[in-house]
Amino acid sequence: MNADCLKLTIYFGERDRAQGRFLADVLLDCYERYGLATSVLLRGIEGFGAKHRLKTQRLLTLSEDLPLVSVAVDTRQRIDQVLPEVTAVMGDGLITLERARLVAGELEEVALPEGLAEATKLTVYLGRHEQADGRHAFLAVVDLLHDHGVAGATVLLGVDGTAHGVRQRARFIGRNTHVPLMIISVGAGDTIARALPELEALLERPLVTLERIRVCKRDGRRLADPHPLPTGDLDGLGIWHKLMIYAGEEAEHHGHPLYLQLIRRLREAGAAGATSLRGIWGYHGDHPPHGDRLLGLRRRVPVLTVVVDRPDCIHRWYEIVDDLTDETGLVTSELVPTFRATGPDLLEGGLHPSNPCGEPEQAHNRAMAYE
Numbered sequence: 001m002n003a004d005c006l007k008l009t010i011y012f013g014e015r016d017r018a019q020g021r022f023l024a025d026v027l028l029d030c031y032e033r034y035g036l037a038t039s040v041l042l043r044g045i046e047g048f049g050a051k052h053r054l055k056t057q058r059l060l061t062l063s064e065d066l067p068l069v070s071v072a073v074d075t076r077q078r079i080d081q082v083l084p085e086v087t088a089v090m091g092d093g094l095i096t097l098e099r100a101r102l103v104a105g106e107l108e109e110v111a112l113p114e115g116l117a118e119a120t121k122l123t124v125y126l127g128r129h130e131q132a133d134g135r136h137a138f139l140a141v142v143d144l145l146h147d148h149g150v151a152g153a154t155v156l157l158g159v160d161g162t163a164h165g166v167r168q169r170a171r172f173i174g175r176n177t178h179v180p181l182m183i184i185s186v187g188a189g190d191t192i193a194r195a196l197p198e199l200e201a202l203l204e205r206p207l208v209t210l211e212r213i214r215v216c217k218r219d220g221r222r223l224a225d226p227h228p229l230p231t232g233d234l235d236g237l238g239i240w241h242k243l244m245i246y247a248g249e250e251a252e253h254h255g256h257p258l259y260l261q262l263i264r265r266l267r268e269a270g271a272a273g274a275t276s277l278r279g280i281w282g283y284h285g286d287h288p289p290h291g292d293r294l295l296g297l298r299r300r301v302p303v304l305t306v307v308v309d310r311p312d313c314i315h316r317w318y319e320i321v322d323d324l325t326d327e328t329g330l331v332t333s334e335l336v337p338t339f340r341a342t343g344p345d346l347l348e349g350g351l352h353p354s355n356p357c358g359e360p361e362q363a364h365n366r367a368m369a370y371e
Contacts, residue, residue, distance in 0.1 A: 006075075037078075038074075045277065050094075054263075098337065103210065119215050122195075145185050154279040163180050181280075227334075229311040274307045308339075
């Protein structure tokens with residue numbers, strides 16, 4: 001396990017350009033050139049950013065510029081190297097850096113640090129058609145997590161990315177076997193730790209990350225409020241906050257799709273941004289894993305909605321989330337210690353990858369001192 005890793009996440013638009021090309025291609029070329037351990041490019045189905053302009057696949061005129069989310073994970077040193085190029089090409093959008101523990105190769109049952117033991121987010125990176133036990137590996141992984149009692153898992157299909165440093169992009173013709181996908185799961189730390197050795201036995205070249213979270217709601221029941229945090233850490237660097245809402249595409253609030261209500265209400269209230277991502281398989285709570293293997297347009301699949309904003313705002317947005325998830329959904333809260341937001345007349349935050357919020361352990365202790 002490498003505890004000194006960073007997860008680089010970028011939120012931007014499908015039509016954003018840089019250096020005469022689409023920004024997505026520029027970013028993924030950069031990730032391949034630096035040989036990042038893993039990265040995945042996800043296309044959202046609904047969302048908005050700093051300009052509060054709605055991007056949705058539901059309307060033809062708005063479906064040509066869908067929200068994109070790029071996630072890349074590697075050692076702090078490797079992310080340090082790639083960041084200058086990333087920030088140089090970014091236009092409007094949001095860049096966040098979060099600490100993660102990267103586990104590759106042998107996934108032994110680990111004794112998780114105290115912070116991860118309470119609630120942990122486990123992310124597994126696989127190829128789209130990678131096989132395990134004679135079937136798609138993502139199906140086998142989700143079943144394994146469900147059998148272990150992990151609270152929920154969502155499979156998100158990438159359209160581009162890198163796997164073990166090699167670029168893998170989706171093409172119209174071909175099996176796209178190695179195009180990356182990610183499985184995000186949430187559960188108690190000890191439960192996830194016990195599942196790791198079986199994951200290793202199941203997968204040929206496992207690559208996973210572990211992150212600390214707080215579970216706020218499950219199936220309408222409030223478990224905890226989001227982490228109470230100031231707008232800056234003890235060194236004066238900015239801190240942002242992330243909420244993630246996991247639910248089924250069929251989940252509704254007063255007869256309307258839940259994820260659409262989340263985007264609409266948050267946009268009307270003035271949130272900094274939110275993005276909904278449609279999964280292809282998954283579950284939450286005691287519900288059995290489900291999805292559509294034929295990838296139809298309307299199917300019983302999971303939808304993950306991500307909200308990132310300042311701590312002084314996130315509690316207002318949580319009231320909206322709390323109201324809309326009165327019957328279903330899994331809601332988690334996470335610290336975002338380093339960010340850079342750009343938009344019209346906006347440049348907020350700063351990226352300090354070598355020293356985000358101080359030395360690594362000091363940063364962790366300072367951030368968690370606010371809980």
